[in-house]
Amino acid sequence: MITETFETITWAVLGTIGVGLFGIIFGLAYKGIDRKLAAHMQARVGPPLRQPFWDVIKLFVKENIVPEHAISWIFNLAPAVALGAVIITLLYLPIGGFAPILSGQGDIILILYLLIIPSLAMVIGGFSSGSPYATVGAQREMVMMMSYEFPLAITIIAVSWRLAISQFTNPFAMATIISHPIWNTVGLLGIIGCIMLLIVLLLVTPGEISKIPFDAPEAETEIAGGLLVEYSGRNLGLFYLADAVKTVVMGSLIVAIFFPYNISPFLNLSGYASYIADFVFYLVKLFLVIFFSITLIRVGVARLKIDQIVYTYWIPLTLVSLIGLLLIMFDSISWLHIGWW
Numbered sequence: 001m002i003t004e005t006f007e008t009i010t011w012a013v014l015g016t017i018g019v020g021l022f023g024i025i026f027g028l029a030y031k032g033i034d035r036k037l038a039a040h041m042q043a044r045v046g047p048p049l050r051q052p053f054w055d056v057i058k059l060f061v062k063e064n065i066v067p068e069h070a071i072s073w074i075f076n077l078a079p080a081v082a083l084g085a086v087i088i089t090l091l092y093l094p095i096g097g098f099a100p101i102l103s104g105q106g107d108i109i110l111i112l113y114l115l116i117i118p119s120l121a122m123v124i125g126g127f128s129s130g131s132p133y134a135t136v137g138a139q140r141e142m143v144m145m146m147s148y149e150f151p152l153a154i155t156i157i158a159v160s161w162r163l164a165i166s167q168f169t170n171p172f173a174m175a176t177i178i179s180h181p182i183w184n185t186v187g188l189l190g191i192i193g194c195i196m197l198l199i200v201l202l203l204v205t206p207g208e209i210s211k212i213p214f215d216a217p218e219a220e221t222e223i224a225g226g227l228l229v230e231y232s233g234r235n236l237g238l239f240y241l242a243d244a245v246k247t248v249v250m251g252s253l254i255v256a257i258f259f260p261y262n263i264s265p266f267l268n269l270s271g272y273a274s275y276i277a278d279f280v281f282y283l284v285k286l287f288l289v290i291f292f293s294i295t296l297i298r299v300g301v302a303r304l305k306i307d308q309i310v311y312t313y314w315i316p317l318t319l320v321s322l323i324g325l326l327l328i329m330f331d332s333i334s335w336l337h338i339g340w341w
Helices: 004-042 051-061 071-090 109-129 132-165 174-179 190-208 231-260 272-300 306-339
Strands: none
Touching: 004 051, 004 071, 004 231, 004 272, 051 231, 071 109, 071 231, 109 132, 109 174, 109 231, 132 174, 132 190, 132 231, 132 306, 174 231, 190 231, 190 272, 190 306, 231 272
C-alpha cells in the first residue's frame, strides 16, 4: 500500500515537471514560429525562431524592479500564480496521445475556472503596481474576461450536454470527451452546430491570451503596455512564460474537444512507434490550431477598441455559439425520434 502510494506521488511529481517543461519549451517554440510566420505574411524577415528563448533568458538575468508605490508582495506573487495556474491547467489536458496527469468527473468545468486565474493574476498585479496605465489595462482585462467567458462556457457545455444525451458516463470529464469525439455522436445538424462552436472557440483563443485584435489591455500604442507596464526582469519573464504555456493550453483544449483522434490506429502502429507518431500528430494539430486562431487572425485584423471587443464577444460570437447549441439540441431530438421509430 505504501509502495503504491509512493509510486503514485512520484508519477504525479515527475509528470507535473515533465508537462511543465513541455508547456514552456513548446510554448516558446510556437511563439517563435508564430512571429516568424506573421513576419513573412507581412513581407518582413522577422526574428529568428529561437528569439523567445533568448527573450526569457534576458529577462531572468535583468534586475527585477518593484515600483515605489506598489504593494510589493502582491506585485511579485501575481506572475508566479499566473504561471502556476496555466501549468496546472495543462495537467488536465491530454498531450500527444497520453492521458492527462490529473482527471476527475468534472474536470472540464475545473479547466474553465483555472483559465480565469492567469487573467485575474494579471489584473491584481496591474492594480497592485500603482500605475495609472496598469489600472486602465486591468479594467480592460476585467471587461474582456466578462465578455469571452460566456461564449466559451456555452461551447463547453454544448459538447458535454450532447455526450450526456448519448448516455455516456461522466460527460464533463475530459477522459469521456477525448474517448468519444463529438463528431461521432451527431448528425448533419449537429455537425453544422459543432463547426460553429469550433469557430467560436478559435476566436475566443486570442482573447484568452490577449493577442491582436483582442490585446486592448496591453496596447503599447495606447497605454504603454497596460497591465505589464511596470513589470521587468524575473516577474516579466514569468508572465512571458505564462503567456507561452497558455497558448499551448488553449490549443490543446481545442484539440482535445474537437480533434482528439490519434494517427497510430490508421497506420497500424504499435509500441513506441505509435507513441511517437501520435505525439508528432498532436504537435501538427496544435500548430494548425495556433496558426488559425492566433497567427492568421492577428495578421489579418487590426486591434479593436475595448467596446468593439465587448460587442464582438457578447453579440455575434454569443449568438453563433447559441445557434450551434440549438442545432446540436435539434439534432439530438431528431436522433431520439429515429431511435424511437
